[in-house]
Amino acid sequence: AQVTSAEFVKSSKRKEDCPADGLPEFALVGRSNVGKSSLLNSIVRRKKLALTSKKPGKTQCINHFKINDSWFLVDLPGYGYAAAPHEVRVDWDGFTKDYFLNRKTLVSVFLLIDASIPAKKIDLDYASWLGKNQIPMTMVFTKCDKRKKRKNGGKRPEENVEDFQVLIREFFDAAPPWIMTSSITNQGRDEMLLHMAQLRNY
Ligand code: GTP
Ligand code: MG
Numbered sequence: 600a601q602v603t604s605a606e607f608v609k610s611s612k613r614k615e616d617c618p619a620d621g622l623p624e625f626a627l628v629g630r631s632n633v634g635k636s637s638l639l640n641s642i643v644r645r646k647k648l649a650l651t652s653k654k655p656g657k658t659q660c661i662n663h664f665k666i667n668d669s670w671f672l673v674d675l676p677g678y679g680y681a682a683a684p685h686e687v688r689v690d691w692d693g694f695t696k697d698y699f700l701n702r703k704t705l706v707s708v709f710l711l712i713d714a715s716i717p718a719k720k721i722d723l724d725y726a727s728w729l730g731k732n733q734i735p736m737t738m739v740f741t742k743c744d745k746r747k748k749r750k751n752g753g754k755r756p757e758e759n760v761e762d763f764q765v766l767i768r769e770f771f772d773a774a775p776p777w778i779m780t781s782s783i784t785n786q787g788r789d790e791m792l793l794h795m796a797q798l799r800n801y
Contacts, residue, residue, distance in 0.1 A: 600792035603667050605643035610660040614698045618663050623799050624671035624704050627739075628695065629711030630722060631655030631677030634741040637782035638711065639664065639674050642791055649674050656680045659691070661698055670799060671704075679721045699734050706798050708736040714756035714779065715745035718763045730770030737794065738764070738777035744784050 611617045627635040636649035636658055648664065650657055655677060662674040675698075676691045683691075699708060708729060712722055729736045740763075743756045754762070760779060768774060778794060780787030 600789070600796040602643045602792070605645060605648055605664055605666050605672075607648065608663040608665050608671070610662050612660055612694055614661070614694070614702050617661060617698070617702065618665075618671065621704055622665070622670050623706045624663070624673050624702075625707055625709060625795055625798075626673040626675055626699070626702075626705060627709050627711060628675050628699075628725070629677060629739075629741070630713070630719070631657075631680035633677060633711045633713050634782055635677065635711055636674055638739070638741060638780060638791075639672055641780070641782040641785050641788055642672065656683055661694070670795070673705075678725060679719075696728075699729070700732060706735065706795075708734055709739045710736050710775075711739045711741050712760075712763055713742050714740035714759050715742040717754065717759055718766050722763075723766055726767045727770045730767070736775050738767075738775050739787075739791070740777065740779045742781060743779045743786055744781040 608618055627639060629635055632655040636651040639649045640646055643666065649662065658674050658676050664672045664674065666672055675695050678692060680688065699705065710726060710729060740756065740760050745756065764774065764777065776794065778787050778790050780791065
């Protein structure tokens, strides 16, 4: 599974405006600043295809990127961005959840979780919502290159990943698949591509 072409197609605010060509797609969701856009760039080996920022709240729409002319990677706004006005957060939350619930060509949601810090309630709540609504999902842990720091609870990424999986077990009938990644070292890139190829071929 290799990426031979990747192009930005369009930004939409409603699922009705999303591309209608029926190609399968995978959506990246997670807390603002968790590394969604960076992971997309790592997967396609392009530094600036999706715009990234040190400041949270960079991605504000449903952004479709066409890969190998045959499927989409979809970059979404993050949740939990405290600095955005309340109405804006409600709007993002509304259109992303509507998209998850109603987008027919969505094969799987990738829920990104920062592996360098202990589990956050907002992430557990999001996993719970996806589980409750039976939306197919894969856990993708980001920033696995970051070493432990005392202020981060002093745990290694591997330990945070294990803790998170224990905490979400009750939300799912079957434990979701999971992948550890880093956009700095490109850890997990091949695994992500293989996983998506397998899901598309079901
Ligand atoms: P929003 O669009 O605001 O929701 O954020 P996002 O989830 O798209 O995050 P983005 O990719 O813009 O990255 C946020 C910050 O985290 C940037 O400063 C990145 O350089 C950094 N970052 C992203 N991925 C990694 C990673 O794997 N390792 C490390 N160490 N930093 C990362
Ligand atoms: Mg982004």
